[in-house]
Amino acid sequence: xxxxxxxxxxxxxxxxxxxxxxxxxxxxxxxxxxxxxxxxxxxxxxxxxxxxxxxxxxxxxxxxxxxxxxxxxxxxxxxxxxxxxxxxxxxxxxxxxxxxxxxxxxxxxxxxxxxxxxxxxxxxxxxxxxxxxxxxxxxxxxxxxxxxxxxxxxxxxxxxxxxxxxxxxxxxxxxxxxxxxxxxxxxxxxxxxxxxxxxxxxxxxxxxxxxxxxxxxxxxxxxxxxxxxxxxxxxxxxxxxxxxxxxxxxxxxxxxxxxxxxxxxxxxxxxxxxxxxxxxxxxxxx
Amino acid sequence: xxxxxxxxxxxxxxxxxxxxxxxxxxxxxxxxxxxxxxxxxxxxxxxxxxxxxxxxxxxxxxxxxxxxxxxxxxxxxxxxxxxxxxxxxxxxxxxxxxxxxxxxxxxxxxxxxxxxxxxxxxxxxxxxxxxxxxxxxxxxxxxxxxxxxxxxxxxxxxxxxxxxxxxxxxxxxxxxxxxxxxxxxxxxxxxxxxxxxxxxxxxxxxxxxxxxxxxxxxxxxxxxxxxxxxxxxxxxxxxxxxxxxxxxxxxxxxxxxxxxxxxxxxxxxxxxxxxxxxxxxxxxxxxxxxxxxxxxxxxxxxxxxxxxxxxxxxxxxxxxxxxxxxxxxxxxxxxxxxxxxxxxxxxxxxxxxxxxxxxxxxxxxxxxxxxxxxxxxxxxxxxxxxxxxxxxxxxxxxxxxxxxxxxxxxxxxxxxxxxxxxxxxxxxxxx
Numbered sequence: 069x070x071x072x073x074x075x076x077x078x079x080x081x082x083x084x085x086x087x088x089x090x091x092x093x094x095x096x097x098x099x100x101x102x103x104x105x106x107x108x109x110x111x112x113x114x115x116x117x118x119x120x121x122x123x124x125x126x127x128x129x130x131x132x133x134x135x136x137x138x139x140x141x142x143x144x145x146x147x148x149x150x151x152x153x154x155x156x157x158x159x160x161x162x163x164x165x166x167x168x169x170x171x172x173x174x175x176x177x178x179x180x181x182x183x184x185x186x187x188x189x190x191x192x193x194x195x196x197x198x199x200x201x202x203x204x205x206x207x208x209x210x211x212x213x214x215x216x217x218x219x220x221x222x223x224x225x226x227x228x229x230x231x232x233x234x235x236x237x238x239x240x241x242x243x244x245x246x247x248x249x250x251x252x253x254x255x256x257x258x259x260x261x262x263x264x265x266x267x268x269x270x271x272x273x274x275x276x277x278x279x280x281x282x283x284x285x286x287x288x289x290x291x292x293x294x295x296x297x298x299x300x301x302x303x304x305x306x307x308x309x310x311x312x313x314x315x316x317x318x319x320x321x322x323x324x325x326x327x328x329x330x331x332x333x334x335x336x337x338x339x340x341x342x343x344x345x346x347x348x349x350x351x352x353x354x
Numbered sequence: 355x356x357x358x359x360x361x362x363x364x365x366x367x368x369x370x371x372x373x374x375x376x377x378x379x380x381x382x383x384x385x386x387x388x389x390x391x392x393x394x395x396x397x398x399x400x401x402x403x404x405x406x407x408x409x410x411x412x413x414x415x416x417x418x419x420x421x422x423x424x425x426x427x428x429x430x431x432x433x434x435x436x437x438x439x440x441x442x443x444x445x446x447x448x449x450x451x452x453x454x455x456x457x458x459x460x461x462x463x464x465x466x467x468x469x470x471x472x473x474x475x476x477x478x479x480x481x482x483x484x485x486x487x488x489x490x491x492x493x494x495x496x497x498x499x500x501x502x503x504x505x506x507x508x509x510x511x512x513x514x515x516x517x518x519x520x521x522x523x524x525x526x527x528x529x530x531x532x533x534x535x536x537x538x539x540x541x542x543x544x545x546x547x548x549x550x551x552x553x554x555x556x557x558x559x560x561x562x563x564x565x566x567x568x569x570x571x572x573x574x575x576x577x578x579x580x581x582x583x584x585x586x587x588x589x590x591x592x593x594x595x596x597x598x599x600x601x602x603x604x605x606x607x608x609x610x611x612x613x614x615x616x617x618x619x620x621x622x623x624x625x626x627x628x629x630x631x632x633x634x635x636x637x638x639x640x641x642x643x644x645x646x647x648x649x650x651x652x653x654x655x656x657x658x659x660x661x662x663x664x665x666x667x668x669x670x671x672x673x674x675x676x677x678x679x680x681x682x683x684x685x686x687x688x689x690x691x692x693x694x695x696x697x698x699x700x701x702x703x704x705x706x707x708x709x710x711x712x713x714x715x716x717x718x719x720x721x722x723x724x725x726x727x728x729x730x731x732x733x734x735x736x737x738x739x740x741x742x743x744x745x746x747x748x749x750x751x752x753x754x755x756x757x758x759x760x761x762x763x764x765x766x767x768x769x770x771x772x773x774x775x776x777x778x779x780x781x782x783x784x785x
Contacts, residue, residue: 139672139675139676140676140677141675141676159677161677161678161679161680162560162561162562162631162677162678162679163560163562163631163677163678163679164677166630166631167631167675167676167677167678181561182561182562182679183561183562183563184560184561184562185561219561222559222561245557245558245564246553246554246555246557246558246564247554247555247558248558250555251558
């Protein structure tokens with residue numbers, strides 16, 4: 069995605085913010101194919117579709133024929149045959165939406181695939197930063213924690229760099245993906261080095277289901293070394309934004325006082341998510 | 355189709371026999387399935403068939419050290435008949451069948467079944483490779499003596515490599531009774547963890563779990579040390595990384611009895627092939643970096659790697675049309691190996707004779723059969739591959755003889771193909 073495309077999405081999203089009922093997608097059908105647990109993203113896409121007057125149907129893995137062994141492509145083709153104009157996919161396997169997009173004519177939106185990308189999250193994060201700071205040009209954004217397994221981090225890094233921000237990654241070396249410096253980011257093993265002077269601090273959700281004892285010894289030690297707390301946040305710019313893609317593990321990657329504090333933009337991220345997803349649906353479907 | 359022992363005169367071809375160093379335009383006379391004469395303007399008497407080989411290369415029959423036939427057990431992917439037909443289409447007269455069928459080839463009855471099916475199919479010769487351990491479970495040795503007696507030419511646990519170094523050590527020691535090679539698929543399964551593709555820029559970009567190069571190299575190092583310890587003949591399969599090449603080169607310099615092969619995809623493609631989640635580029639070991647590719651080519655050029663094997667691994671189309679994490683590892687290779695290897699000659703990596711060596715005397719020597727296989731000597735069984743080096747064609751998977759369509763080379767323009775093979779004096783032509 070190029071910077072111009074991102075700008076168009078952001079402008080469109082701004083025009084939709086706080087609109088609760090507009091008609092552009094009347095009579096169109098959206099399928100929310102969520103094959104992995106999700107609260108925020110699923111509800112956000114559903115609200116976005118409804119606010120644009122589209123019909124939306126939710127399919128979750130637990131109630132789908134995928135449990136009977138149906139392949140993803142067969143599910144997608146059947147859903148398309150019912151007249152889906154867009155299929156929104158959340159899937160635990162990287163690349164799954166691309167597989168579907170090659171097989172169907174409907175618009176396909178990636179709502180998060182494995183460790184690969186979560187584009188609508190990246191866009192809503194950029195929207196939020198831009199709304200608060202006016203621009204991303206030259207801003208210092210620190211992304212903290214489990215970058216290796218994070219699709220949110222990947223989408224944010226791509227988008228932030230395109231928009232002119234500088235990206236500082238920090239986390240234990242076990243959770244930093246191979247050769248990521250070649251994307252044009254800097255990598256720091258001491259959290260303080262990344263956070264100092266940052267305009268945005270973005271702790272990532274620690275995927276606690278990951279092999280504890282292999283990537284890091286204990287959650288306790290992780291929180292000690294990389295948890296974003298008030299003391300560490302004071303190293304950032306006084307006007308710094310604290311963002312988190314959710315869901316939060318309180319007092320692991322971020323302390324409660326910081327998550328709920330004055331710098332926190334976490335709830336605004338959720339609000340903006342609906343507007344950004346309205347923009348995506350509108351631009352792809354109308 | 356194969357016909358019975360008819361005498362054959364192959365006229366006017368460029369005979370390249372790497373074993374003897376012969377490279378000349380000559381005739382080759384096959385009598386009763388055996389090479390009877392090689393010379394200029396032969397004029398044998400009696401009824402015989404004449405094959406004009408003008409402009410073609412006449413080479414010893416190609417030997418593939420590493421093929422997955424899928425039968426018994428996975429006939430929906432491939433059968434012994436379709437794999438051996440694909441083999442002759444690709445120029446191979448002999449295949450070594452890996453033991454990961456179902457049931458596993460860990461018992462003489464399975465070995466016999468494979469041989470019988472291959473004979474009935476009547477295409478390429480199949481030399482079964484027995485399992486090192488029962489069920490490929492890495493716990494207890496299979497009955498190696500019985501497997502060898504039934505016709506196994508080597509042992510390997512291939513895709514389920516023996517992690518327990520003591521079992522591997524003992525299997526290597528035990529193999530010395532039979533003087534057969536122990537073939538290892540070098541992979542540290544703990545380092546691979548649940549990795550899917552090579553660890554590097556592409557795995558980072560696609561968000562796919564990486565397999566570090568060290569996953570192969572660590573086991574190459576172990577196997578070299580165990581080969582030194584035991585004095586067994588150890589053969590390292592489908593080598594893919596620069597680190598492995600340098601360890602093997604050093605081991606050979608020290609005189610350790612280790613041999614190694616690579617596969618065409620490792621000297622042709624890199625992990626960037628996975629871009630766009632291309633499931634046809636997912637295999638083990640994974641496609642590595644351009645540095646690795648360069649070293650694989652260097653290893654072929656300097657004789658560190660003495661064989662090119664296909665690691666032909668057919669899968670059904672629906673299995674490859676899944677989320678990439680769920681797609682099984684492996685690609686088909688029998689019908690593309692020859693033209694891909696001819697590119698090595700075109701690129702100046704090795705001579706035509708050395709390229710042919712990697713499919714003939716190289717693998718024959720790995721099997722300890724350099725005197726009987728992979729050569730065009732008078733008195734040897736007539737296994738011959740005829741190659742038109744200039745034939746241009748485009749890879750169309752729907753035309754494969756293999757049931758597998760999982761190739762990363764679909765749509766590639768190729769130059770060179772096998773026009774016919776002769777297996778033990780029987781001609782199998784390609785239309």
